[in-house]
Amino acid sequence: MSMTPEATDRRSISVTVNGQRHDVDVETRLTLADCLRHRLGLTGTHLGCEHGVCGACTVLVNGNTARSCLMLAVQADGAEIATVEGIASENGEWHPLQKAFHEHHALQCGFCTAGILTSMVEFLQENPDPDEPEVREALSGNICRCTGYQGIVQAVLDAARRLRSPNQESSS
């Protein structure tokens, strides 16, 4: 038999999110996504499906993307997490991906956007000069129900260009 809710395990964990350290006491069954949203108030990370399919909840854990709905908060104890709130630079200037998404209308409702941005941060670090099929393949783990992906693909390609030559303006 499973435990009654009042008997659940708890643990104190310490996570660094977007450079800021947080000490939190959590139920061990709490997902990382719920910890970020409900305990730390970082609601930029969205939950679409809560079973690993949609990609909306993607965050970076020690630099690698992960579905935060498929991790327990306790598993992030000691880890460095980056969420969408942390990808702009410290002075508030948007990340080239954010600028490109804005200019290419790569979002409508924006529900998928946080997960796509975090996924593309990792992708472009690994592959700074992707072609369109590679971008589409890299996006395959993120579902967008609004845009039809055209704008997203264009924005990622444009952001890649900007990241390669930071001084150049958008080519669009």
Place this chain on the structure above:
Amino acid sequence: MKPPPFHYYDPGTVQEAIALLGSLDNAKLLAGGQSLMPMLNMRYVLPDHVIDLNRIPELSHIDESEDRIVIGAMTRQREIERSEFLARRCPIFREALIQVGHRQTRNRGTIGGSLCHLDPAAELPAVLAALDATIHVTGPQGSREVPIAEFPAFYMTPAIELDELVTSISFEPWPEGHKSAFVEFARRPGDFAIVGVAALLATNDAGEVLRAAVTLAGVAAGPVRCSAAEEQLVGAGIGDDLIRVAAETCRDIDAMEDVHAPSSYRQHLAAELVARAVQAAVDGPGAGLSR
């Protein structure tokens, strides 16, 4: 969509994990979590205890040996995909893994997790079957080895005891320069494959096949070896006719039936994809991805 309450443990060594596993009832091992976490979120499984293996460093390694390659059970799929050593000595891993889930899930998913979850459509068990891998298992009684062919007990159930855990997978690498491909058919990239094929070939300079291994994913509870196809290939010179004859031996295999496809469709795919996989292996690295 929240996990049910459970007691959580994160042992630091295999011995601690085994001790926990042996003393707790209704315990589940948590590897990469890309299958167990969805099942917990949906409350398909209600364990009293979850034993997390993610803090056991000794379970994560790739031993780069020319005689016998050993991969720790908790090695992430993505590490295997990115290993330059494996890309050179055993390129089928990279080709198969690119078709497993998505980058975000491969960053967490592990080889031991895929193997023990034993989804019939999973790519890695088919690859390991083609390699005739050995599964290393440890329990309170000590360690033992299970050949991959005996590893699936039945549907989604590995032939290990409740108090045992898989610590590593080992196999003898094929000769340097051997040919291989992993080809699958799925509705969308990253979806579960309806049928997948792992093919390994060793040929001599004249193009004759010295050794062949062909296995199928998605047709039965565990990977299925296409012995008849392998027999057709070995000793012959590779060519279109030979590939077709070998592939046709898979057309009457026993194939399962489910909501995704009837068995006749799986049989058709098996024959078709075996032909494509062998051809892709002959054509060279990466050819399997475009088929």
